[in-house]
Structure formats: structure tokens, C-alpha cells
Amino acid sequence: MVASLYGVDDERKTIWVFLEQRDGELERVSLEILFKGRQLADEAGWSLIGLLLGHQVRDQAQRVFAYGADEVWIAEHPLLEHFTVDAYSQVVEKALMNGHPSVFLCGATPNGRDLAGRLAVRLRTGLNADCTDLRLDPQSGLLTSEVTGFGGGVIALLESPHHRPQMSTVRPGVFPLGEEDPDREGHSHMMEVELSEDMISTKLIERVIGEGVDLTQTPVLVCGGRGIDGKFDMLQNLADMMAGEVGATRPPVDEGHIERERQVGQTGVVCRPKVAFACGISGAFHFVVGIQDADFVVAINTDPNAPIFEYADFCIVDDALQFIPALIEEIQKEPELAND
Numbered sequence: 001m002v003a004s005l006y007g008v009d010d011e012r013k014t015i016w017v018f019l020e021q022r023d024g025e026l027e028r029v030s031l032e033i034l035f036k037g038r039q040l041a042d043e044a045g046w047s048l049i050g051l052l053l054g055h056q057v058r059d060q061a062q063r064v065f066a067y068g069a070d071e072v073w074i075a076e077h078p079l080l081e082h083f084t085v086d087a088y089s090q091v092v093e094k095a096l097m098n099g100h101p102s103v104f105l106c107g108a109t110p111n112g113r114d115l116a117g118r119l120a121v122r123l124r125t126g127l128n129a130d131c132t133d134l135r136l137d138p139q140s141g142l143l144t145s146e147v148t149g150f151g152g153g154v155i156a157l158l159e160s161p162h163h164r165p166q167m168s169t170v171r172p173g174v175f176p177l178g179e180e181d182p183d184r185e186g187h188s189h190m191m192e193v194e195l196s197e198d199m200i201s202t203k204l205i206e207r208v209i210g211e212g213v214d215l216t217q218t219p220v221l222v223c224g225g226r227g228i229d230g231k232f233d234m235l236q237n238l239a240d241m242m243a244g245e246v247g248a249t250r251p252p253v254d255e256g257h258i259e260r261e262r263q264v265g266q267t268g269v270v271c272r273p274k275v276a277f278a279c280g281i282s283g284a285f286h287f288v289v290g291i292q293d294a295d296f297v298v299a300i301n302t303d304p305n306a307p308i309f310e311y312a313d314f315c316i317v318d319d320a321l322q323f324i325p326a327l328i329e330e331i332q333k334e335p336e337l338a339n340d
């Protein structure tokens, strides 16, 4: 077995969170992980440290404390303004080799995944990717990361007893955003950064920011499956009436009825709306993981034995193509119904 660059004997009982930022603003997933990290650190009596890289980002430190960190390590440099895996992995590796944290967590975003993979190889440690839950044993200090495996058929619990840091990436939306405490204080530590252009093999030529939808933020999610036969305009009408968004299962996405960014589920987005509608959806596990944390689920299906009814709070055995237009008509007559 290959030894990691530092091991259990050299670890410090700390949890580090990589704080992803865009244009100097912290990404929501990093704040979600800070909140979870705070819970784990409190249970184990450890401290929680945020690691923030960028250009002129130090003014974000107070927010990092407000979301639970005891310390923030900050690396500022013009070459860190935008993410490049060369520059970021270099700086993060140095920070981890100085801080020797027991646990290091990143968002399972495109950049977080890129960074974590590179670091795992450099530090010769393991990486639990795309986790859906985390637990920390206060006695042994062992991190258990939950991932779905074999296409979602099993939940796997992964541990890394001999290698450090114990590293996991966490999917956006799986942990709630905690309450911000603006009075919380912490300690900032400015890192020395040595970077030059020749260390970076990628060059940012143009940045195109999509006008994409963020389904993780919507309070009402109206999802359609194969059973609605591509009638997403109808679902959009309903969603608009309730200030919500439209989501979908994989088949209508694959068939080109709706954009892929609206796919909900294991290989799509994990959401926590107040209300989720599941229209013409059978209830495969791969889809359900995307709405199982909704406060309230309404399912409409012609098949009374559809598995979705096992997850729904409100079960309607009916043709969605008739039920949804009728519901829209009722809301048009009495708009306050949309708030109930």
C-alpha cells in the first residue's frame, strides 16, 4: 500500500473546507459544506478551517466565520483570480502540507472535482467522490462518506483509515444552508503564494456564463416524466403560477423535450424544494434521490401501483394531461390557491 505524504500520526484534528468562489463571491455549496463541517467539528471537539483562494478575496472572511469556520486561510494572487487546476492544486497542496488536516472537503462541482482528483494523486491519499452524507467518529476520528454506487442500487459507506487527509467531494444541495451568524468571529491567516505564468498550462481565453437555472434554490419544483408526453409548456404554466421551476426525469431529457440542466436525480440535480410535483413519473430510485428531501411531494400517475406513491405525501391517481390543465384553471379562478 502506498503511504500518503502525511499520515494518521501527523494529522491535526481539524476539518478543512475548500471555499469555491466566483468573481469573489462564495459558492453556495461551500457554505453548505461549512455548515455540515461545523456540526461534525462540534461533535468531535475539532476546529473547522476554510481555505479561500482568489484575487482580492479577503473581504469574504467574515462570511466564512459567519457560516461556522474558526479560521480561514487565504491565498491571494492575480493568477488565482479564475480557477485553473495547475495553480489551485499547487497552492492547496502547500496549504494542506502545512496544516496536515485530518479531513478535507470540497464541493462536487466541476472545479471541485478537478481539484480533488489532482490533490488525491499528489498527496497519495484516497478520494470519496460525490458524497451524499458524511459522519465523523469522535473517538477514532474516522470519516465515513456515503455515496450511491452501482447506478444507485446500493449505498456505499467509504472510509480511509490509513491515509490523510480523508478527502471527500460533496454534491451541491445535499446539506442545507445553515443560519448565518454575523457576530461570529474567527482568525484569518494570509498565505504566501509563489506562482508564475509558466507553472500554468491552461490559459483562460473567454468565459461564457450561461443563464442556466438553479433548481436547488426553487421553493416549488414541478417535475415531468415520460408520462406527460413532452407537454412541458403545461408544467411551465403551473410552475409560473407558483413562482416555481420545471424539472424532469431522464427520459424526456434524453428525448430532447427539455434541457439537461433541468434533469433531477442521481445524475441530475438534487433539490430541496418546499413542494415537489411528480407528474407522469414512475418513481425510480435514480429520480427520487433528487426530491426525497422536499418538504411535501405531490404525485400524479395513472398507475395506482407506481412506486412514486411510496414517497408522495399527496397521491393522485389520474391522467396528468387532464389533471394539470384542470388545476391550472382552478388556480386562474382563485389565484390564492397557488399559495396554499
Ligand SMILES: Cc1cc2nc3c(=O)[nH]c(=O)nc-3n(C[C@H](O)[C@H](O)[C@H](O)COP(=O)(O)OP(=O)(O)OC[C@H]3O[C@@H](n4cnc5c(N)ncnc54)[C@H](O)[C@@H]3O)c2cc1C
Binding pocket: 151, 152, 224, 225, 226, 227, 228, 248, 249, 250, 251, 252, 263, 264, 265, 266, 267, 268, 269, 279, 280, 281, 282, 283, 284, 285, 286, 287, 300, 301, 302, 303, 306, 318, 319, 320, 321
Ligand atoms: C446510472 C443511472 C442514472 C440515472 N440517473 C437518473 C436521474 O438522474 N434522473 C432520472 O430521472 N432518471 C435517472 N435514471 C433513469 C431512471 O432509472 C428511470 O429510468 C427514470 O427515472 C424513469 O423516468 P420516468 O419516471 O419519467 O419514466 P417511466 O419509468 O417510463 O415512468 C412513466 C410513468 O408515467 C406514468 N404515466 C404514463 N402516462 C401518464 C399520464 N398520462 N398521466 C400520469 N401518469 C402517466 C406511468 O404509469 C409511469 O409510472 C438513471 C438510470 C441509471 C441507470
